[in-house]
Amino acid sequence: MARAVKTRTRIGYSIAAWTVALIIFFPILYTVITSFKSEQEAIAGFDLIPSLTLESYKAVQTQNDYFRPFVNSVILALGSTVLALIVAIPAAWAMAFSPTKRTKDILMWMLSTKMMPAVAVLVPIYLIFLRTGLMDTRTGLVIILMLMNLPIVIWMLYTYFREIPGEILEAARMDGASLRDEIVHVLTPMAIPGIASTMLLNVILAWNEAFWTIQLTTTNAAPLSAFIASFSSPQGLFWAKLSAASTMAIAPILIMGWFSQKQLVRGLTFGAVK
Amino acid sequence: MTGKTLRALMGASAMTALAAPVMAETLTIATVNNGDMIRMQQMTAPFTEANPDIELEWVTLEENILRERVTTDIATNGGQYDVLTIGTYEVPIWAKQEWLAPLEMPAEYDVDDLLPAVREALSVDGTLYAAPFYGESAMVMYRTDLVEAAGVEMPDSPTWDDIKAAAEAMTDKDAEIYGICLRGKPGWGENMAMLTAMANSYGARWFDTDWQPQFDSEEWKTALTDYLDLMNNYGPPGASSNGFNENLSLFQQGKCGMWIDATVAASFVTDPEDSTVADSVGFAQFPNKDGVDNHGNWLWAWSLAIPASSQQQDAAKKFVAWATGKEYTAAVAEAEGWRAAPPGTRTSLYENAEYQEAAPFAEMTLKSMNAANTQKSSVQDIPYTGGQFVAIPEFQGIGTAVGQTFSAALAGQMSADDALNAAQSNVTREMTRAGYIK
């Protein structure tokens, strides 16, 4: 009897959860479906079964090559993430394990640097980029994206490291472990899930950045955000083409997100769980 | 220090480039994502074959982002682009700042063939600073079948009263047919292009000769009130977010009885592949208010210009001459038919019998373009040039701010009077700041 009720409740919960999930996912799903429609079909009214034409993808590809911006997006997202981690891991580590009175203030200050509206500093940065030859280079953008996300990365790592119990460190020290052993054998294994999810979050944020990546590039370093900017409001019928371009721009990161969902979730706590 | 070293390095590399002229040059071309521009990207084979040492790199962006990007670059002397796609609004302003390289075209380019109104709009003191890729004025496009069914007449040169009567007769909201579609999306190049031209045809002006804004004038009031009446009674839903592209889709879907907009749209609405109403479109001149001798004076040309900061002036000039030359027009005609030829730049196109045959809109387009007077767009005295815009650097900002206000009026969030008052005080504020109003 009890079991029957349980199954029934489970079905009830499942129906509710699936309904919510499908509603939330619907805009993306509908975009993907529309990308396989012809332009005439795309505006003909609600219809979930496309004619599966690749017309729009072909049109998008002939108008703007997808490959180069795609490669640029990958390089920018990964490059800025690696760079951010190199800078952030030691800092977060130090803040977590030898906190000073000002550690919290420094963290808050770091977060507050993110509140400066980017557009207000565009001209100074543009001039700096021109003078230093960083304009339209991937190096320049990797640096900018790294700096943009650094506060969040440090904070996320800090909250994660802080949860590693200090007793383990002390025990290791008692056993005569050197600082190097301590880091390599004791702490790193425990920290990897946190670092992994920080990395994922940073890749997502860097991939989706669409101000600096458009303003500071022309051709060589332009990523998918610039690719999308050439489809946002062209002449005539464009719903299917826009859907195709959108699908192409978000598919890589979406698929990466799906595969790494578990890792992302495990570390995405920002110290929210004690 | 670094700046100096880098500049020295760059100077050195520029010299090596000069010493080795055989090296391939790369032209970076910034362009807007309009259909004609995208077609051009696909048709560059003849050019690259004739110039194997020139490589073309395209930066295609949506109009507003494009404008932001190229303005920042040219104003900071960035030199990121070798060819820019800009309009008749930017050309005189930028040329005066000496940001654009003057264009001296070879004899075979036949500068005298350019439509006089367009050539004038792209020149400063007689020197050409940009070459027109395609040009447009504005006119009425209407559905001949609906006009007939509704039993109204559409004269070749209608007044706004004629337009209103036709819109009323054609509207059938249950069938999703709206008598008139006009731009409502805020922006100096969107709803304000339409409203400025419409105000011109009502005898209004933006500024008096002391640069005092004139939104408190009777002419503006009548123009805006009539616009709102037309759109509220006979316009499509969501008109306040419709720009050129949105209206084009609506018209192609057969949802508009009339559409008053850029002449360049004519070739899209008569394209049987994209338009469901291709064979029943008629054309008429931009309307005027009864008794006002002014048909809006709308004139625009998407043009190619070369920034003074470009390192590859000669190659860029070659490309501009090719892309806006007669050969390219002929190539498009051969590939896609004469109807698709870039319109509104050359007299020879309109004298071409094949074009006249293929493009039913040719005559009205030429008539509208020749009638556009951008040197004096209002019947009253004015201190500025420009047709559906005011050719001062501040216009982008104030035009868009006023456009927001009028768009809010269209969305029903404020009355016409409130919108005009807000526009008046806002523009006064901006013009005072910019130093026009002493």
Add this chain to the structure above:
Amino acid sequence: MATRQTQSLARLMRAPAIILLLIWMLVPLGMTLYYSFLNYNLLNPTGTSWAGWFNYRYFYTDPAFFEAVGNTLVLVLGVLTITVVLGTAIAMLIDKPIFGQGIVRILIISPFFVMPPVAALIWKNMIMHPSYGVFADLAKFFGQAPIDWFAQYPLTSIIIIVAWQWLPFATLILLTALQSLDGEQMEAAEMDGAGAVSRFIHLTLPHLARAMTVVILIQTIFLLGIYAEILVTTNGGPGNASTNLTYLIYRAARLNFDIGGAAAGGIIAVILANFVAIFLMRAVGRNLD
């Protein structure tokens, strides 16, 4: 001995990040501060001159200024409310035993991966468009007149879009917190006859408080800087109905090319944002210790 060594090592490890962020903050901030006192329009570079406080006065006397501050608050609070409330509900739902839990989770977190301009384009053209959008199709199906979202409810439309983007983030963090909730305690409370509502109020909510704080803090930082969604959909209009502070600065910088004015706006925005940050830390920061 060991401690002092660790201390100086720690300082060394912190230094690069702090120095980098200092440069990243001070150089642009310094330049912005400098520009904010200049009459500097990109379109008229020769007319550059010292402006004193004029840019600041000009920015805050803009009739749109207070409306923009109000809109910024409505936008941030609206999105926070929606994401926290719905996020909690959804987190509790998918924490229950359900069929296909993995796929449900994947579907729910997906919006987080979508680029802001793409999200805005999708919602504008595919969902909320008054002629071709899904909402319009729905309205027609039920015999209603389609709503013109961006004209009639501009700020609400933007709140919906942004909330859709951030809902996954809130849900995820709240879900992780929920999973660490002590099951035995829950069962004990249930045995004692505590109803679902009372269990939620006395056990679940306090347990989630910390996670909610994190959600609010991080989202606020990102939400204050929203402009791409506005640029793509309403351009801040109609009128100024959907102009927030960041968009107002965007307008000065990218439409008027008024570098001085935009810089002054930027400084004002930073000051206001820091007020919000201080307020936030006072109000919810205690939860973070």
